[in-house]
């Protein structure tokens with residue numbers, strides 16, 4: 199695992215183009231061992247005592263003081279998705295249209311078409327299917343009864359889509375992606391994913407580098423203890439596991455991170471509401487337990 203200073207060095211070299219992206223990734227991840235945690239490294243152990251204050255910054259206690267991070271690095275994959283979306287948007291703004299035959303090829307190659315069934319008489323969608331009666335279908339709109347429903351071909355749908363992308367005929371998500379996700383798309387979203395893929399292929403190196411630099415910055419910030427405080431074991435546990443911190447008013451009770459104070463320190467009227475909500479929540483939970491829902 200790279201030390202804090204090595205990480206800064208790597209980030210600067212990558213940002214200045216002194217090192218290739220692939221090599222930077224190898225240096226960063228290749229050195230990571232399974233299950234290794236930054237707080238077990240020598241580098242961390244050496245810098246920790248310089249950071250730690252002599253008491254918990256939440257409760258002023260002194261028992262088993264630890265470094266409590268208030269934020270964590272965001273994942274590289276998360277940044278990658280975000281930056282790709284940004285490049286996709288730019289690409290779509292400058293190249294809003296796709297050649298129709300290229301689009302048709304893309305649709306057919308990457309999707310299974312699950313057509314929406316239509317009434318052969320009036321072309322309205324989804325005629326009711328009857329289990330026992332014959333003929334099998336009955337159109338709710340024109341009352342026509344029939345055995346074989348009809349449907350539009352992919353080419354027909356694409357032609358309608360090129361006339362009007364929001365047309366009633368093309369809003370249905372009848373294109374199922376052939377990848378493992380089996381996502382259901384309508385033609386508008388197929389078009390978006392095709393353009394996103396083009397943007398990604400065109401600028402893959404730039405996109406990956408931008409995302410990796412953001413992830414490196416997060417990792418450096420984490421190792422720097424910049425967004426961290428000294429906390430005792432109890433406060434650290436409450437913060438991480440229960441998402442709670444000590445009430446700033448009474449400094450005795452813990453409160454949820456989203457609330458300004460603990461329940462006891464709320465003004466009278468708000469306290470009543472909070473207590474009622476808790477009571478209601480408890481009863482609700484009990485009832486669910488009894489009914490076996492929870």
Ligand SMILES: [Zn+2]
Nearest residue numbers: 254257430433
């Ligand atoms: Zn504490």
Ligand SMILES: [Zn+2]
Nearest residue numbers: 317320337340
């Ligand atoms: Zn009909």
Ligand SMILES: [Zn+2]
Nearest residue numbers: 445448460463
């Ligand atoms: Zn309080």
